[in-house]
Amino acid sequence: MVSRRSITVATVAGGLVALGMGLGVFLSVQGIIPRGADAQRIEGLLWPNPKRVEAFTLIDQNGAVFDLESLKGKWSFVFFGYTHCPDVCPVTLTVFNAVHDKLAEHPSLSDDYQFIFVSVDPERDTPDKLRSYVSYFNKTFIGLGGTEQQVASLTGQLGVLHVRTEANGSQDYLVDHTASVFLIDPLARLVAIFSQPQEAEQMASRYVDIRHFVEANI
Amino acid sequence: MTMQTRTLQVLLGSVMLAISLNSLAECAIKIQNAWIREGPPTATVLAAYLEVENLTNTTLKLIGTESPSFERVEIHRTEMKNGIATMHRYDSVILAPNSQVIFSPGDYHLMLIGPKGPLHAGDTVKLELTFDGGSTIPVTATVRKAPPHNQ
Numbered sequence: 001m002v003s004r005r006s007i008t009v010a011t012v013a014g015g016l017v018a019l020g021m022g023l024g025v026f027l028s029v030q031g032i033i034p035r036g037a038d039a040q041r042i043e044g045l046l047w048p049n050p051k052r053v054e055a056f057t058l059i060d061q062n063g064a065v066f067d068l069e070s071l072k073g074k075w076s077f078v079f080f081g082y083t084h085c086p087d088v089c090p091v092t093l094t095v096f097n098a099v100h101d102k103l104a105e106h107p108s109l110s111d112d113y114q115f116i117f118v119s120v121d122p123e124r125d126t127p128d129k130l131r132s133y134v135s136y137f138n139k140t141f142i143g144l145g146g147t148e149q150q151v152a153s154l155t156g157q158l159g160v161l162h163v164r165t166e167a168n169g170s171q172d173y174l175v176d177h178t179a180s181v182f183l184i185d186p187l188a189r190l191v192a193i194f195s196q197p198q199e200a201e202q203m204a205s206r207y208v209d210i211r212h213f214v215e216a217n218i
Numbered sequence: 219m220t221m222q223t224r225t226l227q228v229l230l231g232s233v234m235l236a237i238s239l240n241s242l243a244e245c246a247i248k249i250q251n252a253w254i255r256e257g258p259p260t261a262t263v264l265a266a267y268l269e270v271e272n273l274t275n276t277t278l279k280l281i282g283t284e285s286p287s288f289e290r291v292e293i294h295r296t297e298m299k300n301g302i303a304t305m306h307r308y309d310s311v312i313l314a315p316n317s318q319v320i321f322s323p324g325d326y327h328l329m330l331i332g333p334k335g336p337l338h339a340g341d342t343v344k345l346e347l348t349f350d351g352g353s354t355i356p357v358t359a360t361v362r363k364a365p366p367h368n369q
Contacts, residue, residue, distance in 0.1 A: 083258075086265040086330070087296045088303045090255055091323045094364070129260065136258035161302055172331070179303035196298050197324050 042192075042209045047217075050189040056153035058118065061131035061143035068188055075113040075211065076184040077203075080160050082121035082175050083133045088196065092181065093117060093137040098200035099207070100138055109208065112186065118154065119145040120162035120177050158182060158190065183207065185214055246274045247313075247349065251366050252359035254330065255323075256339045264337070266291075266328040266345065266359050267321045272313035280311040280319075282348035289332030291345065296324050305329075310350070323365065337361045 053071060060066045077096060081089035096115045103109055117134050119125035122145060125133075130143030145151065155162065162177040181203065183192040192210050194203055252268035272278045283291040293308040311326065313319055321327050328345070337343065338361060345357040 083261075084263055085305075086255075086257075086261075086263040087294070087305070087327050088324060090257060090265075132260045133258045165305070166307065174305045176302055176304040178301050179298065180301045193301075195301050196303065 042206060042213060044183075044192040044194045044206060045210055045213065046191055046193065047213075050185070050191045051157075053154075053184060053188045053190060054157055056150075056157070057146070058144040058150050058154060059127060059146045061127050061134060063127050066142070066144050071184055071186075071188045073112065073186050075186060075207070076116055076182075077113065077207075078116045078118060078182040078184060079179075080118045080120050080155065080162065080177055081179070082119050082177070083125050083129055084121065085175070085177075088179050089117075090137075092179065092196075092198050093134070093141070095198040095200045095203060096141065097138045099204045100140070102200060102204040103207070106208075109211075113207075114142055115140070116142045116144060118151070119143065120151060120155065120160070121175050122146060122148050122151055183210065187218075247271065247278065247347075247355055248273055249347070249355060249357050252345065252357050253362045253366060254337065254343055254359050256337065256361050256363050259336055262332065264288075264330040264333060265294075265323075266330055266343075267323065267365070268328075268357065268359065269318060269320050270311075270313060270347070271318040272315060275315045277315060278313040279350035280313065280347055281309070281350050283328050283345065284348075285330065285343060285345045287334055287337070287343045288330045289334070292329045292331065293326070294329040295326045298324070339363045 053068060055068050058066045077099070079089075079092050079096065081092070083089070096117075100115060103113065104111070115138065117130070119130060125145045127143075127145060130145055134141040134143035154160075160178040160182075162175055165174045165176055166172070179196045181194040181198060182190055183194065185191045191214055192206070194206065248269075248271040250269045250271070252266065254264055254266045257264045270280065280293070283293060285291050293311055295306050295308060297304045297306060307329075308326075311319055319326065341361040343359045343361065345359055347355045347357060349355070
């Protein structure tokens with residue numbers, strides 16, 4: 001009884017896989033998916049229609065404006081969080097630092113990439129706080145903040161959510177926030193989203209694969 | 219005199235009971251790999267991670283956490299839902315008989331609020347875990363830049 005059912009499920013599943021493969025090959029041959037197999041194999045890649053990032057304005061850890069132009073010409077790893085976050089933010093920024101070190105080990109890769117931490121807690125995260133926070137993880141990291149509206153100018157278009165919780169009037173509130181890492185290409189297009197949990201080796205290799213893929217398909 | 223001896227006996231008895239309760243708790247609960255992630259010098263919150271194992275055949279409940287090095291210690295858990303990290307505060311954590319609860323990055327952690335001084339990798343910090351029934355277990359956590367290898 002059980003085995004017959006399993007066989008049926010396996011047959012249906014096998015059929016679907018075969019159909020999927022057939023379709024994939026067909027689409028690749030037709031050129032509908034550029035290098036179809038590659039694109040599908042890279043987890044997190046948003047292709048063939050990466051979203052273009054639109055105008056936004058944020059303030060960096062030194063008080064300077066960081067806007068759409070600042071994304072152009074570089075690959076950007078972007079993470080949203082807040083400095084009062086004890087778990088997922090330091091974990092992710094530690095991963096960023098490890099990715100940074102791994103990429104630096106490969107002289108064949110040019111160093112046109114930047115790591116960006118965007119604070120979704122405008123009330124507490126001043127540029128001074130952001131400077132000491134991000135530079136602890138890596139001196140080259142960029143910390144962005146600004147007013148509520150400025151932060152929303154980027155979070156809104158990327159679909160990043162952030163909600164204050166346990167606000168009891170003190171400074172002790174927490175912020176629930178999107179914890180994925182956004183990869184933006186030098187044309188300011190959102191080309192990949194890496195979901196948690198983050199792992200340095202994996203993030204570095206996905207980045208390299210995505211970079212090669214996107215450069216070959218521009 | 220007799221009264222005084224009796225008081226002393228009662229007192230001694232309570233002290234010994236307290237000691238034996240504590241050692242009972244220490245035998246019943248095993249805590250390993252306690253560590254605190256080093257944070258930026260200006261950090262106002264840090265997280266501690268550890269493995270808590272209930273070696274008894276009864277359910278135990280972790281109901282309190284504190285540390286002389288922090289203003290407050292709370293039990294938190296990071297939960298991921300649709301890519302959003304949500305932090306929940308828990309008043310207690312249930313330890314089923316003969317089971318282990320692992321406090322680890324991206325999961326349960328002790329949220330250490332208001333460090334009383336700067337902490338650097340290599341420093342040790344005293345924590346106290348209180349269980350239902352009143353037994354308290356002292357824990358020494360090491361400040362580290364990265365998790366211990368076996369975690």
